[in-house]
Amino acid sequence: MNDRAVEASLSVVELGWRPCFQQQLGLDELEFLRPARVIEQHRDAVVVADGEAVFRIELNSSMVDLVVGDWILIDPEQRFQRCLERSSCFQRKAAGTGRATQRIAANVDTAFILSSMNEDFSLNRIERYLALVHEAGAEPVVVLTKLDQAESPDAAAELSARLHRIDPLLAVEAINGLDASSAAQLSPWLRAGETIVLLGSSGVGKSTLTNTLMQAEVQSTGGIREDDAKGRHTTTRRSLMALPSGALILDTPGMREIQLADCRDGLASTFADIEALAEGCRFKDCQHLAEPACRVRAALAAGELDERRLANYQKLLREEALNAASLAERRAENRAQGRFYKQAKAESKRFKGR
Numbered sequence: 001m002n003d004r005a006v007e008a009s010l011s012v013v014e015l016g017w018r019p020c021f022q023q024q025l026g027l028d029e030l031e032f033l034r035p036a037r038v039i040e041q042h043r044d045a046v047v048v049a050d051g052e053a054v055f056r057i058e059l060n061s062s063m064v065d066l067v068v069g070d071w072i073l074i075d076p077e078q079r080f081q082r083c084l085e086r087s088s089c090f091q092r093k094a095a096g097t098g099r100a101t102q103r104i105a106a107n108v109d110t111a112f113i114l115s116s117m118n119e120d121f122s123l124n125r126i127e128r129y130l131a132l133v134h135e136a137g138a139e140p141v142v143v144l145t146k147l148d149q150a151e152s153p154d155a156a157a158e159l160s161a162r163l164h165r166i167d168p169l170l171a172v173e174a175i176n177g178l179d180a181s182s183a184a185q186l187s188p189w190l191r192a193g194e195t196i197v198l199l200g201s202s203g204v205g206k207s208t209l210t211n212t213l214m215q216a217e218v219q220s221t222g223g224i225r226e227d228d229a230k231g232r233h234t235t236t237r238r239s240l241m242a243l244p245s246g247a248l249i250l251d252t253p254g255m256r257e258i259q260l261a262d263c264r265d266g267l268a269s270t271f272a273d274i275e276a277l278a279e280g281c282r283f284k285d286c287q288h289l290a291e292p293a294c295r296v297r298a299a300l301a302a303g304e305l306d307e308r309r310l311a312n313y314q315k316l317l318r319e320e321a322l323n324a325a326s327l328a329e330r331r332a333e334n335r336a337q338g339r340f341y342k343q344a345k346a347e348s349k350r351f352k353g354r
């Protein structure tokens with residue numbers, strides 16, 4: 001029987017602690033507090049690892065926003081003090097309401113966007129995920145799966161070329177997710193202390209790749225025994241787990257259901273080419289439909305811009321505008337209830353740079 005959690009034996013550096021977090025600590029905090037990372041999230045508690053142990057902290061009202069991946073400071077009695085500023089944060093529309101955003105994962109370094117190499121391959125879908133990842137502030141890597149089922153030996157090169165027309169610097173890897181030596185191509189992003197997530201629609205091979213990267217070994221040792229409410233031992237699978245390579249894989253139900261939400265900035269960087277062209281349109285609010293002196297339509301006519309890409313950009317913009325409208329409503333409600341302050345403060349930073 002293995003009672004020792006993998007996470008309990010990891011140092012804070014192995015848990016992803018970085019200078020950008022260390023720098024946020026004041027002198028008093030350096031002396032009296034220490035960092036811990038949220039590795040599991042429950043309705044009334046979070047589970048954290050602090051380099052020595054894995055333990056639960058019951059939630060109170062100052063901790064409502066915590067998500068898996070967060071770095072927090074705790075005092076010597078293992079009490080929560082504050083949450084550190086995130087290096088990246090994924091969020092989505094809250095389920096049910098169709099309105100507010102819900103944070104789902106923090107401090108992710110790399111997001112693997114999985115897409116299988118068969119007929120399901122869709123540039124539109126990949127662009128959607130790219131916008132999400134850019135918005136979150138993580139680094140995207142497109143992973144083409146099912147290389148072993150590709151129709152022709154050139155398929156990987158062709159799809160990579162299509163992706164590189166979107167973004168010449170985009171990292172693209174083609175793998176067979178069932179084969180560990182093929183998945184090893186992803187090792188540059190899987191170094192110790194790096195936090196990764198896997199995105200992609202159902203059936204692209206997220207679970208398969210996760211299992212291959214975990215090499216089953218972690219499956220048997222990664223679970224940790226914990227007392228449940230009735231005092232029984234239950235084995236739980238962590239939301240943040242260490243791979244044999246030392247990278248940390250963040251896997252929560254929320255991450256699997258993520259959609260495009262509130263990501264105007266992410267769209268801007270994903271479609272930087274179109275936004276740059278639009279600067280050249282005569283009208284500031286040009287919709288690139290039939291306006292005179294439209295630089296975007298000129299680029300289309302000249303074959304410099306893909307019709308499909310423009311259409312997808314406009315579709316995502318419309319979706320985003322709808323989301324933003326309902327978000328604005330929701331925020332007005334929050335403000336009335338006096339819960340707006342914290343969110344506004346965080347967001348003012350993002351909006352300042354425009």
Ligand SMILES: Nc1nc2c(ncn2[C@@H]2O[C@H](COP(=O)(O)OP(=O)(O)OP(=O)(O)O)[C@@H](O)[C@H]2O)c(=O)[nH]1
Binds near residue numbers: 146147175200202208
């Ligand atoms: N030949 C081949 N099959 C693969 C590969 N990756 C995944 N599969 C198969 O594709 C099917 C779906 O893979 P999953 O890993 O369950 O996909 P998923 O993305 O986790 O799907 P959801 O759990 O629905 O989100 C399984 O039958 C896998 O065995 C691959 O690289 N090559």
Ligand SMILES: [Zn+2]
Binds near residue numbers: 286289291293295296
């Ligand atoms: Zn225009």
